[in-house]
Amino acid sequence: MKIKEAVNRIKSTSLSINAWEREGYIHIFWNTFTILVVPYEAKTMFDCHFVNPHIKLPADVKAQISGIIGKFLRTPIRERFPEKKYRLRWIDDSDCSKNYIGLHRPTVNYPIIDWYITSTTDNKLNNYHELWTESELEQLKKDNPRLAPAIDAMKEPAEDKDDED
Incomplete structure:
Protein backbone atom coordinates (compact mmCIF):
# COMPACT_ATOMS: atom_id res chain seq x y z
CA MET A 1 0.00 0.00 0.00
CA PHE A 81 6.73 5.27 -2.22
CA PRO A 82 5.30 6.37 -5.57
CA GLU A 83 7.40 5.63 -8.64
CA LYS A 84 9.23 8.58 -10.12
CA LYS A 85 7.80 9.80 -13.40
CA TYR A 86 9.73 10.78 -16.50
CA ARG A 87 9.19 12.30 -19.92
CA LEU A 88 11.03 11.43 -23.11
CA ARG A 89 12.29 14.78 -24.38
CA TRP A 90 12.83 15.11 -28.12
CA ILE A 91 14.65 17.90 -30.00
CA ASP A 92 13.29 21.39 -29.25
CA ASP A 93 11.62 23.39 -32.02
CA SER A 94 13.24 26.54 -33.45
CA ASP A 95 10.83 28.67 -31.38
CA CYS A 96 12.21 26.97 -28.20
CA SER A 97 9.06 24.93 -27.58
CA LYS A 98 9.78 21.57 -25.99
CA ASN A 99 8.90 18.33 -27.71
CA TYR A 100 8.04 15.13 -25.86
CA ILE A 101 7.43 11.63 -27.16
CA GLY A 102 4.16 10.03 -26.18
CA LEU A 103 2.34 6.82 -26.88
CA HIS A 104 -1.30 6.23 -27.71
CA ARG A 105 -1.97 3.25 -25.52
CA PRO A 106 -4.53 0.72 -26.72
CA THR A 107 -8.13 1.32 -25.65
CA VAL A 108 -11.42 -0.13 -26.77
CA ASN A 109 -11.96 2.76 -29.20
CA TYR A 110 -8.32 2.96 -30.33
CA PRO A 111 -6.75 -0.53 -30.19
CA ILE A 112 -3.53 0.42 -32.03
CA ILE A 113 -0.28 1.35 -30.30
CA ASP A 114 0.91 4.57 -31.93
CA TRP A 115 3.79 6.93 -31.14
CA TYR A 116 3.49 10.71 -31.42
CA ILE A 117 5.41 13.87 -30.55
CA THR A 118 3.79 16.61 -28.47
CA SER A 119 5.02 20.15 -28.85
CA THR A 120 4.41 22.80 -26.24
CA THR A 121 5.16 26.51 -26.28
CA ASP A 122 3.72 27.35 -22.87
CA ASN A 123 5.09 24.32 -20.97
CA LYS A 124 1.60 22.91 -20.41
CA LEU A 125 1.64 19.25 -21.25
CA ASN A 126 -1.00 16.62 -21.70
CA ASN A 127 0.36 14.41 -18.89
CA TYR A 128 -1.97 11.55 -19.76
CA HIS A 129 0.30 10.14 -22.47
CA GLU A 130 3.69 11.70 -21.90
CA LEU A 131 4.45 10.52 -18.34
CA TRP A 132 6.37 7.28 -17.92
CA THR A 133 7.31 5.38 -14.76
CA GLU A 134 10.73 3.82 -14.38
CA SER A 135 9.26 0.33 -14.81
CA GLU A 136 7.46 1.36 -18.03
CA LEU A 137 10.72 2.74 -19.45
CA GLU A 138 12.57 -0.44 -18.50
CA GLN A 139 9.90 -2.52 -20.25
CA LEU A 140 10.09 -0.23 -23.28
CA LYS A 141 13.88 -0.74 -23.43
CA LYS A 142 13.46 -4.50 -23.04
CA ASP A 143 10.92 -4.58 -25.89
CA ASN A 144 13.09 -2.32 -28.11
CA PRO A 145 16.75 -2.99 -27.22
CA ARG A 146 18.05 -0.92 -30.15
CA LEU A 147 16.26 2.14 -28.73
CA ALA A 148 17.58 1.70 -25.17
CA PRO A 149 20.46 4.22 -25.53
CA ALA A 150 18.09 6.81 -27.06
CA ILE A 151 15.53 6.27 -24.29
CA ASP A 152 18.23 6.81 -21.66
CA ALA A 153 19.39 9.98 -23.43
CA MET A 154 15.85 11.40 -23.72
CA LYS A 155 14.73 10.55 -20.17
CA GLU A 156 13.92 13.72 -18.20
CA PRO A 157 12.38 13.75 -14.69
CA ALA A 158 8.84 15.14 -14.65
CA GLU A 159 8.15 17.99 -12.25
CA ASP A 160 6.80 16.87 -8.88
CA LYS A 161 3.11 17.58 -8.66
CA ASP A 162 0.49 16.29 -6.28
CA ASP A 163 -0.90 13.11 -7.75
CA GLU A 164 -4.59 12.40 -7.59
CA ASP A 165 -3.85 8.68 -7.12
Whole structure:
Protein backbone atom coordinates (compact mmCIF):
# COMPACT_ATOMS: atom_id res chain seq x y z
CA MET A 1 0.00 0.00 0.00
CA LYS A 2 1.41 3.37 -1.03
CA ILE A 3 1.65 6.23 1.47
CA LYS A 4 -1.01 8.38 -0.23
CA GLU A 5 -3.36 5.41 -0.41
CA ALA A 6 -2.94 4.73 3.33
CA VAL A 7 -3.61 8.40 4.17
CA ASN A 8 -6.72 8.51 1.97
CA ARG A 9 -8.10 5.26 3.39
CA ILE A 10 -7.53 6.44 6.98
CA LYS A 11 -9.31 9.74 6.21
CA SER A 12 -12.30 7.85 4.83
CA THR A 13 -12.88 5.77 8.00
CA SER A 14 -14.73 8.48 9.94
CA LEU A 15 -15.59 12.16 9.81
CA SER A 16 -13.69 12.63 13.07
CA ILE A 17 -10.49 11.03 11.72
CA ASN A 18 -7.96 13.00 9.74
CA ALA A 19 -4.52 12.06 8.46
CA TRP A 20 -1.73 13.64 6.49
CA GLU A 21 1.83 12.95 5.51
CA ARG A 22 4.64 15.19 6.66
CA GLU A 23 8.41 14.89 6.96
CA GLY A 24 8.58 11.10 6.75
CA TYR A 25 5.54 10.35 8.90
CA ILE A 26 1.82 9.73 8.58
CA HIS A 27 0.05 11.72 11.31
CA ILE A 28 -3.36 10.43 12.38
CA PHE A 29 -5.80 12.65 14.28
CA TRP A 30 -9.05 12.01 16.16
CA ASN A 31 -11.02 15.25 16.26
CA THR A 32 -8.14 17.67 16.92
CA PHE A 33 -5.84 15.35 18.88
CA THR A 34 -2.91 13.45 17.39
CA ILE A 35 -3.34 9.81 18.30
CA LEU A 36 -0.75 8.01 16.18
CA VAL A 37 2.35 8.80 14.14
CA VAL A 38 3.49 6.16 11.65
CA PRO A 39 6.97 6.50 10.12
CA TYR A 40 7.09 5.87 6.36
CA GLU A 41 9.70 3.17 7.00
CA ALA A 42 8.00 1.49 9.98
CA LYS A 43 8.17 -2.30 9.95
CA THR A 44 5.99 -3.16 12.96
CA MET A 45 3.53 -1.45 15.29
CA PHE A 46 6.44 -1.03 17.73
CA ASP A 47 7.91 1.52 15.31
CA CYS A 48 4.73 3.63 15.52
CA HIS A 49 4.29 6.38 18.13
CA PHE A 50 1.06 6.38 20.13
CA VAL A 51 0.75 10.05 21.12
CA ASN A 52 -2.50 10.16 23.10
CA PRO A 53 -3.21 6.62 24.31
CA HIS A 54 -5.88 7.82 26.76
CA ILE A 55 -8.25 8.87 23.92
CA LYS A 56 -10.97 6.25 23.48
CA LEU A 57 -11.79 5.56 19.83
CA PRO A 58 -14.99 3.80 18.76
CA ALA A 59 -14.32 0.09 18.28
CA ASP A 60 -15.25 0.12 14.57
CA VAL A 61 -12.93 3.07 13.81
CA LYS A 62 -10.12 1.47 15.80
CA ALA A 63 -10.54 -1.80 13.87
CA GLN A 64 -10.57 -0.04 10.49
CA ILE A 65 -7.47 2.04 11.26
CA SER A 66 -5.70 -1.00 12.67
CA GLY A 67 -6.44 -2.95 9.47
CA ILE A 68 -5.20 -0.13 7.23
CA ILE A 69 -2.01 0.34 9.23
CA GLY A 70 -1.44 -3.42 9.32
CA LYS A 71 -1.70 -3.60 5.53
CA PHE A 72 0.63 -0.58 5.21
CA LEU A 73 3.20 -2.22 7.51
CA ARG A 74 3.06 -5.49 5.53
CA THR A 75 3.87 -3.59 2.32
CA PRO A 76 7.60 -3.70 1.54
CA ILE A 77 9.14 -0.28 2.26
CA ARG A 78 10.29 0.27 -1.36
CA GLU A 79 6.76 -0.25 -2.63
CA ARG A 80 5.24 2.37 -0.31
CA PHE A 81 6.73 5.27 -2.22
CA PRO A 82 5.30 6.37 -5.57
CA GLU A 83 7.40 5.63 -8.64
CA LYS A 84 9.23 8.58 -10.12
CA LYS A 85 7.80 9.80 -13.40
CA TYR A 86 9.73 10.78 -16.50
CA ARG A 87 9.19 12.30 -19.92
CA LEU A 88 11.03 11.43 -23.11
CA ARG A 89 12.29 14.78 -24.38
CA TRP A 90 12.83 15.11 -28.12
CA ILE A 91 14.65 17.90 -30.00
CA ASP A 92 13.29 21.39 -29.25
CA ASP A 93 11.62 23.39 -32.02
CA SER A 94 13.24 26.54 -33.45
CA ASP A 95 10.83 28.67 -31.38
CA CYS A 96 12.21 26.97 -28.20
CA SER A 97 9.06 24.93 -27.58
CA LYS A 98 9.78 21.57 -25.99
CA ASN A 99 8.90 18.33 -27.71
CA TYR A 100 8.04 15.13 -25.86
CA ILE A 101 7.43 11.63 -27.16
CA GLY A 102 4.16 10.03 -26.18
CA LEU A 103 2.34 6.82 -26.88
CA HIS A 104 -1.30 6.23 -27.71
CA ARG A 105 -1.97 3.25 -25.52
CA PRO A 106 -4.53 0.72 -26.72
CA THR A 107 -8.13 1.32 -25.65
CA VAL A 108 -11.42 -0.13 -26.77
CA ASN A 109 -11.96 2.76 -29.20
CA TYR A 110 -8.32 2.96 -30.33
CA PRO A 111 -6.75 -0.53 -30.19
CA ILE A 112 -3.53 0.42 -32.03
CA ILE A 113 -0.28 1.35 -30.30
CA ASP A 114 0.91 4.57 -31.93
CA TRP A 115 3.79 6.93 -31.14
CA TYR A 116 3.49 10.71 -31.42
CA ILE A 117 5.41 13.87 -30.55
CA THR A 118 3.79 16.61 -28.47
CA SER A 119 5.02 20.15 -28.85
CA THR A 120 4.41 22.80 -26.24
CA THR A 121 5.16 26.51 -26.28
CA ASP A 122 3.72 27.35 -22.87
CA ASN A 123 5.09 24.32 -20.97
CA LYS A 124 1.60 22.91 -20.41
CA LEU A 125 1.64 19.25 -21.25
CA ASN A 126 -1.00 16.62 -21.70
CA ASN A 127 0.36 14.41 -18.89
CA TYR A 128 -1.97 11.55 -19.76
CA HIS A 129 0.30 10.14 -22.47
CA GLU A 130 3.69 11.70 -21.90
CA LEU A 131 4.45 10.52 -18.34
CA TRP A 132 6.37 7.28 -17.92
CA THR A 133 7.31 5.38 -14.76
CA GLU A 134 10.73 3.82 -14.38
CA SER A 135 9.26 0.33 -14.81
CA GLU A 136 7.46 1.36 -18.03
CA LEU A 137 10.72 2.74 -19.45
CA GLU A 138 12.57 -0.44 -18.50
CA GLN A 139 9.90 -2.52 -20.25
CA LEU A 140 10.09 -0.23 -23.28
CA LYS A 141 13.88 -0.74 -23.43
CA LYS A 142 13.46 -4.50 -23.04
CA ASP A 143 10.92 -4.58 -25.89
CA ASN A 144 13.09 -2.32 -28.11
CA PRO A 145 16.75 -2.99 -27.22
CA ARG A 146 18.05 -0.92 -30.15
CA LEU A 147 16.26 2.14 -28.73
CA ALA A 148 17.58 1.70 -25.17
CA PRO A 149 20.46 4.22 -25.53
CA ALA A 150 18.09 6.81 -27.06
CA ILE A 151 15.53 6.27 -24.29
CA ASP A 152 18.23 6.81 -21.66
CA ALA A 153 19.39 9.98 -23.43
CA MET A 154 15.85 11.40 -23.72
CA LYS A 155 14.73 10.55 -20.17
CA GLU A 156 13.92 13.72 -18.20
CA PRO A 157 12.38 13.75 -14.69
CA ALA A 158 8.84 15.14 -14.65
CA GLU A 159 8.15 17.99 -12.25
CA ASP A 160 6.80 16.87 -8.88
CA LYS A 161 3.11 17.58 -8.66
CA ASP A 162 0.49 16.29 -6.28
CA ASP A 163 -0.90 13.11 -7.75
CA GLU A 164 -4.59 12.40 -7.59
CA ASP A 165 -3.85 8.68 -7.12
